[in-house]
Amino acid sequence: MKVLVIGGTGALGGHAALHLAAKGHDVTITGRGTGAHPATPLARLAYLQGDFVAGDFTAERLRGFDWVVFAAGNDPRHVPQGEDFGAWLHKANHVALPAFFAAAREAGVKRAIQLGSFYAQAAPELVADNVYIQSRQAACEGARAQGRPGFDVISVNAPFMVGTVPGLPSAIFDPYVQWAKGLIPIPPYAPTGGTNFMSFESLSEAIEAALERGEPGAAYLVGDENLSFAQYFQLFFDAVGRSDVKVEALDQELPLLPDAAIPQGRGNFISYEPDTGETALLGYRRHDIANAVRTIVAQFG
Known part of the structure; x- marks a missing residue:
């Protein structure tokens, strides 16, 4: 399949991109800069520059891709200096993210993964008082709301993540x-x-499986230990x-x-403990x- 990974120059998106490429898919990654970090194998993948918050990924630019992995949901690290925290997260996760999935549907993309956060599913009591968690819940719901027959949207919601992309620096x-x-x-x-913690390897396996056989409209709470x-x-x-x-x-x-x-x-x-049926369906390592x-x-x- 021809796969586009939004946020593919980062850690989770980059790992998923390399995993899918190793499985034989034709993978293109995106980022806001001029390309992937040159010390990583991501630099060997096709690159498409753009910022989903700015609306750069129109249906015309997305046309020709079979699958999309969206790994660019905004968190506190992405809020530009001087911007209002809540207003930025609303702009990015409540508005721009669903708009991206609508553009993907218009472009003829067949299946799309929204990589999200676990909090709203694993600890729903935290939603009411946390603007960030509210925005991630809105992203999960807003992306899946764009699904239609022929355009399957699936959310994979992950906990604390642990792992690396070869050659990619990590401030954590x-x-x-x-x-x-x-x-x-x-x-x-x-x-x-x-x-709950989960490895990059496990998550990339879950993303691959969700693309291949995930139920349209599902929101999978994944995790490990x-x-x-x-x-x-x-x-x-x-x-x-x-x-x-x-x-x-x-x-x-x-x-x-x-x-x-x-x-x-x-x-x-x-x-x-992740649902046993969903874990078996997605088949990721534990x-x-x-x-x-x-x-x-x-x-x-």
Whole structure:
């Protein structure tokens, strides 16, 4: 199939693009810049420049693609400096994202994946008071509302993600590795609480399966392992060869995982087991977090 990955120069979209290309698909990636990072294998894929928030992806530009993977939903990292937080997320996720899917339908795209966030499904009690989660829920619902016979839209909603794209820098995982190696002067502790984690490999497998056999209009809550934050960060210390260092759970903010990045609030958990039928349908690997951390350490260590 001829596949377009919106946000394919980033981590999750990039990993999915490489996975689909390895399966024999003709993959094109998009980004707002001039191309993929030159140190990554993404640079070998076809590239289409554009910004969905600006309305760059018209039906004319999308024509000829069979499948689309949308991996560019906006989160707090994407809000431009000086912009109102809520207004920007509304513009991007409530308005521009569904408009993109409408353009894809007009272009004749057959199937499309909206890669979303797990919060609204896994912890619906958080929706009412969180503008970001509201915007991701609106993206999930707005994208699927564009589906029609002949244009299938499926949401894949993922938890905390763990993994790498070869050669791609990471402002999240590189510091984790340096900290575990003792190169960042922060004591070995983690905030109390925890969440569900999933590897890039598992997610790319789920995206591929959703494209191939997902139910039109479905919103799949995917995930892998429920871990406390202390258990999660302990994996990094173990992977760098410092198993003797024990990560302690403390009720205090960790600079490497600030409270703003824990919507359920420090000390709370978001734990769930993905639906067994959906997991079997999508066929993604499980119990992959320690392996994903080892891959991260191999890249950034």
